[in-house]
Amino acid sequence: xxxxxxxxxxxxxxxxxxxxxxxxxxxxxxxxxxxxxxxxxxxxxxxxxxxxxxxxxxxxxxxxxxxxxxxxxxxxxxxxx
Amino acid sequence: xxxxxxxxxxxxxxxxxxxxxxxxxxxxxxxxxxxxxxxxxxxxxxxxxxxxxxxxxxxxxxxxxxxxxxxxxxxxxxxxxxxxxxxxxxxxxxxxxxxxxxxxxxxxxxxxxxxxxxxxxxxxxxxxxxxxxxxxxxxxxxxxxxxxxxxxxxxxxxxxxxxxxxxxxxxxxxxxxxxxxxxxxxxxxxxxxxxxxxxxxxxxxxxxxxxxxxxxxxxxxxxxxxxxxxxxxxxxxxxxxxxxxxxxxxxxxxxxxxxxxxxxxxxxxxxxxxxxxxxxxxxxxxxxxxxxxxxxxxxxxxxxxxxxxxxxxxxxxxxxxxxxxxxxxxxxxxxxxxxxxxxxxxxxxxxxxxxxxxxxxxxxxxxxxxxxxxxxxxxxxxxxxxxxxxxxx
Numbered sequence: 001x002x003x004x005x006x007x008x009x010x011x012x013x014x015x016x017x018x019x020x021x022x023x024x025x026x027x028x029x030x031x032x033x034x035x036x037x038x039x040x041x042x043x044x045x046x047x048x049x050x051x052x053x054x055x056x057x058x059x060x061x062x063x064x065x066x067x068x069x070x071x072x073x074x075x076x077x078x079x080x081x
Numbered sequence: 082x083x084x085x086x087x088x089x090x091x092x093x094x095x096x097x098x099x100x101x102x103x104x105x106x107x108x109x110x111x112x113x114x115x116x117x118x119x120x121x122x123x124x125x126x127x128x129x130x131x132x133x134x135x136x137x138x139x140x141x142x143x144x145x146x147x148x149x150x151x152x153x154x155x156x157x158x159x160x161x162x163x164x165x166x167x168x169x170x171x172x173x174x175x176x177x178x179x180x181x182x183x184x185x186x187x188x189x190x191x192x193x194x195x196x197x198x199x200x201x202x203x204x205x206x207x208x209x210x211x212x213x214x215x216x217x218x219x220x221x222x223x224x225x226x227x228x229x230x231x232x233x234x235x236x237x238x239x240x241x242x243x244x245x246x247x248x249x250x251x252x253x254x255x256x257x258x259x260x261x262x263x264x265x266x267x268x269x270x271x272x273x274x275x276x277x278x279x280x281x282x283x284x285x286x287x288x289x290x291x292x293x294x295x296x297x298x299x300x301x302x303x304x305x306x307x308x309x310x311x312x313x314x315x316x317x318x319x320x321x322x323x324x325x326x327x328x329x330x331x332x333x334x335x336x337x338x339x340x341x342x343x344x345x346x347x348x349x350x351x352x353x354x355x356x357x358x359x360x361x362x363x364x365x366x367x368x369x370x371x372x373x374x375x376x377x378x379x380x381x382x383x384x385x386x387x388x389x390x391x392x393x394x395x396x397x398x399x400x401x402x403x404x405x406x407x408x409x410x411x412x413x414x415x416x417x418x419x420x421x422x423x424x425x426x427x428x429x430x431x432x433x434x435x436x437x438x439x440x441x442x443x444x445x446x447x448x449x450x451x452x453x454x455x456x457x458x459x460x461x462x463x464x465x466x467x468x469x470x471x472x473x474x
Contacts, residue, residue, distance in 0.1 A: 040438040043215070043234055050233075056249045058210075058231040 003072030027069035136454025138328035150363035166356030193322025196332025202228035208255035263295030263306035269407030297326030418445035424470030
């Protein structure tokens with residue numbers, strides 16, 4: 001499954017303020033190691049995504065997510081469910 | 082690639098801390114002088130970070146009850162509650178707790194951590210939903226993870242945010258359990274329980290309140306926030322620990338849902354661990370009796386808490402949102418937290434230092450917890466120590 005472009009762009013927009021040093025976020029980036037976003041911050045970002053997509057996103061999805069694209073795929077699955 | 086390589090980031094953080102604040106890793110109570118004083122690193126200090134809210138671990142009634150239990154029943158039960166580890170003292174204490182809380186059914190667990198682990202991993206399953214306050218304790222998160230329930234967080238103490246998330250869940254199958262705490266362990270603030278109860282009723286959810294820090298601390302009888310807020314009948318499950326006000330080790334869940342009994346048979350953290358030692362049960366039982374008979378301990382605790390909160394606030398420290406026996410002092414920079422924490426220790430005061438990511442909002446916290454056993458003079462000494470290490474404005 002590939003992430004929808006619109007979903008991916010929205011996620012990048014939400015992640016960007018949490019990333020320091022002007023790093024340009026790409027889909028393949030590892031959220032923890034490349035973007036230095038820890039588990040606590042990930043849960044806060046998830047809440048922002050819930051509001052942005054008016055969607056319920058359980059924190060359980062984080063165990064399936066390593067990269068930005070993984071996150072977009074999980075969100076897309078929930079939108080389509 | 083070695084087994085321990087994944088801990089590289091932690092090792093790096095520890096090395097930085099060791100360099101800047103080495104005492105943090107070497108806090109050993111060398112001699113406990115009283116409920117509020119100890120010798121640490123050869124220096125006598127006032128303990129202001131122990132969760133020992135009522136000073137009961139050194140009360141003679143509790144010590145004697147524990148010693149008698151050891152003489153009578155030995156040092157450990159060597160078995161699970163489901164096998165040979167249920168003694169009459171476990172059953173009696175479950176009845177005591179049911180009577181204290183005015184509920185039909187209580188289960189005693191081996192620790193407070195395992196009480197939450199057991200309840201959250203068993204009561205709800207993958208078809209159900211948990212909505213928890215973002216600042217809930219790690220044991221609540223861990224229990225949810227163990228049982229595989231769908232978990233959604235709402236912003237700390239934000240009732241509007243909770244309702245927004247409840248609305249979104251409307252079409253989902255399964256039951257909904259809301260989980261909050263009586264007093265939050267880091268910021269020392271109460272949950273807005275009456276408002277949360279109203280939402281629980283409106284959306285036909287269940288409600289679990291962890292009263293770990295509020296048992297013996299809040300409510301006219303010491304039953305916690307549910308009692309203080311006048312909503313005990315609407316709270317489905319109360320979870321608590323023996324390791325704070327009760328001065329022992331253990332945990333419990335109490336409820337008017339008589340079906341709670343079935344949890345004993347379905348919960349791995351209940352079945353697959355040794356039961357509480359006779360001494361721990363006896364000490365907690367004696368402590369509960371003191372909580373029931375000495376409401377003046379709560380009065381003294383709150384006098385001490387209010388006094389220190391006011392003094393620190395007046396000095397300009399960024400204290401928590403409301404007066405509480407848990408008083409956090411926020412530091413915007415970690416280096417500032419190191420400096421103040423070290424300075425307090427040098428001035429004879431021990432408090433907890435909590436660093437991100439363990440803190441709710443990414444700031445460093447110096448966390449004080451007060452006790453009924455602190456004297457007025459000790460409270461003043463704690464305030465003076467903070468004053469001595471305060472940065473010049």
